[in-house]
Amino acid sequence: MKFRIAIFAATVGLTAAWPLLAHHSFAAEFDGSKAMRLTGALSKIEWTNPHTYFYLDVNDASGNIVKWTCEAGSPGALSRRGFKKSDLKLGETLVVDGYLAKDGSHLIDARRVTLPDGRILSGASAGDGGPGQ
């Protein structure tokens, strides 16, 4: 566990010198002080440019289902790091760690995606200046 955390931290650290590549600055859309975790069922996938989107049905504290939009990098950016569309299967439960949109809508930056089999994938937009870049 500690080793996996170390790997993640070091991976993020290695990216710090990379120039900006993304479609927009992370800080133009997301609030760096509002890190959060969503756990929900995958209801829809949009493997599109300029960003990949996937949608989760998340149970809130009252037991109501709230639909969340998770924004990830472009299909090309995800594919280059081994994150394929086939990794996502409708109905499966995903854990998404990211940052809330600054406008407060149910939209987060899908910085880290944990699949049901435990694999952890980076959904970040490459070089967007977000945490770790």
Added chain:
Amino acid sequence: MMAMTSRFAAAWVPLVLAMMPLGSGVVLGQGDNGLTAVDVKSTKPAPRTADGHPDLSGYWKGTTDTKPGGNIGKDLPGFKLPLTPAGEAALQHNLTATIDPESLCIIGGIPRHNASGLPFEVLQGAKKVAFLYWYSYFRLVPIDPKRTHSDDPDPSFFGEEISHWEGDTLVIDSIGFKDEKVWIDENANPHSDALHVVERWTRPDADHIHVETLIEDPKFYTKPITYSRTWVAGKADEELQEYSCSENNVDKDHLGFGPGPIRPDGTRGYLDPAPLPPPLPRPAK
């Protein structure tokens, strides 16, 4: 104990990452994005076209030591641009009242594309040279020493571009730029319709392309700005792919004004973001 863990990670993690098969169940990071490259030394001379000029054609990737990326003031002390009062007002307008035009799928133009971290491709002919960009944008520049600028060119994002060879240097001279919906770089710096850009492109060897840029804009800058940069050749099988910027631009309705905070190192982003929740433990098999 913590120090030991840190030293262990520093020593072994790069090796582990290099050996890590994709999809093996460990974290896949953002580092190997494939869009930039570590600089290389080259011993091969630049290829030349049939008419004897250096051939600028190729797929070009920014180097990892180009810092700060996306900042047209990269080569200036403190990254400080010499803004006029009108330029300062335009910058404040961009920061507080405009969304990054590129994120709205508007062409970045020149010189912004030269400061981008994204690869680009050059296809050079005898009479024209094409620059192909990541978002499926292009510019087509005539190579003709007899061609001169129009008296009143229609404003455009790349400007009215003409070029000629000076020895082994391709000189592109551009005027006639837009003055609305433009940022000169990712940091929201402005330019006006008085912008004049002179790019001097060379290929010092087979593996590099280089530009020396002179940026003049007397409305917004008190003196000319220079910006120089070198890119490295991509791999033989690398090329631009389709990228339809407006296909599903969901975030256009969520973006705020400006690029967000600018760090002291000239890049964009929060200095001290909150940490993500710790990664979940992998389920036992």
